[in-house]
Amino acid sequence: MTESIENSGLICAYQFDGSGSYTELGEEAFEAPSPSHGFLWLHLDREAQGVSTWLNENSSIESHIVAALLAEDTRPRCTVYGDGILLNLRGVNLNPGATPEDMVSVRLWIEKHRVVSNRRLRLMAIQDIRDAMSNGESVESPGDLIAHLCRNLLDRMEPVVIDLADRVDELEESVLTAQSDKVRVELGSIRHRAVLLRRYVAPQRDAIEQLTDLQVEYLGTGSRNLLTEAANRVTRYAEELDSIRDRCGLVQDDLETRLNFQMNRTIYHLSVVAGIFLPLSFVAGLLGINVGGIPGEKNEWGFWLVCGALALVAVFEIWFFRRRKWL
Numbered sequence: 001m002t003e004s005i006e007n008s009g010l011i012c013a014y015q016f017d018g019s020g021s022y023t024e025l026g027e028e029a030f031e032a033p034s035p036s037h038g039f040l041w042l043h044l045d046r047e048a049q050g051v052s053t054w055l056n057e058n059s060s061i062e063s064h065i066v067a068a069l070l071a072e073d074t075r076p077r078c079t080v081y082g083d084g085i086l087l088n089l090r091g092v093n094l095n096p097g098a099t100p101e102d103m104v105s106v107r108l109w110i111e112k113h114r115v116v117s118n119r120r121l122r123l124m125a126i127q128d129i130r131d132a133m134s135n136g137e138s139v140e141s142p143g144d145l146i147a148h149l150c151r152n153l154l155d156r157m158e159p160v161v162i163d164l165a166d167r168v169d170e171l172e173e174s175v176l177t178a179q180s181d182k183v184r185v186e187l188g189s190i191r192h193r194a195v196l197l198r199r200y201v202a203p204q205r206d207a208i209e210q211l212t213d214l215q216v217e218y219l220g221t222g223s224r225n226l227l228t229e230a231a232n233r234v235t236r237y238a239e240e241l242d243s244i245r246d247r248c249g250l251v252q253d254d255l256e257t258r259l260n261f262q263m264n265r266t267i268y269h270l271s272v273v274a275g276i277f278l279p280l281s282f283v284a285g286l287l288g289i290n291v292g293g294i295p296g297e298k299n300e301w302g303f304w305l306v307c308g309a310l311a312l313v314a315v316f317e318i319w320f321f322r323r324r325k326w327l
Helices: 049-057 063-070 124-134 142-174 180-213 221-287 302-323
Strands: 010-016 022-025 039-045 077-081 084-091 104-110 114-119
Touching (some): 010 124, 039 142, 063 104, 063 114, 077 180, 084 180, 104 142, 114 142, 124 142, 142 180, 142 221, 221 302
Antiparallel strands (some): 010 039, 104 114
């Protein structure tokens, strides 16, 4: 069955025999009983009306768990209900026209012999599992399935986090030469994306760590090892996103400091120039008043004498400013 959505909302269904072999099912999976050996996996589109009907009426899943599976917005979590586990995870949104930080939610109800998962938007990590199965990778238990899903989610997330870190590196190097307005816009965008990603990465770390610690028989040694590695990876990504956010703040502060320094230096130079021309402007203004008795009014050399005197005053001021190291 392809990734296309049927009217029933079934995306794919597999029955695993517990030894690595599987059978792909169609809509008959809705009526299939949980096997005594191995397990059944149904992956659904929760936007389809048939999914809500089946979960509420025919899935034998308790109503409060169904409500959690169909909730509009959830954060990553791992909660044990009796013999089952409710697991919510998030993956980066790699659908066309989407931004990665708009993370896609996948909700799973995990039992010993059945896994029911659903999503609203297409999740590449699920398709990665299906492709790996087609290429011979074995899935023997629900623990294997969840471990592979966590690994694939992080494989898809890693390039996004690395790209953000690389962009911050470039901005740190170009902050001296790039236009400040462009740098500020880019910093704001990166910081916003890092915050949105971390909003779900941090609780996802807690969910995977809690899942690893659960003592259930379908989480074998191999599955626990993969989950432990996934928990370590998601911890590194959370720390890297914290670092990206902090580095953006430091680059922003450095940029503001440089801009303030440039502005203060410009104001200082303007103040010095104004200080030089202030006496000259005062004398020129004084001689320009329309009253009688201005000295040199009748002297044909009066203008040049005044210009010479003003030049001498300017030279003296420049010498004085340099002596005081104001210039």
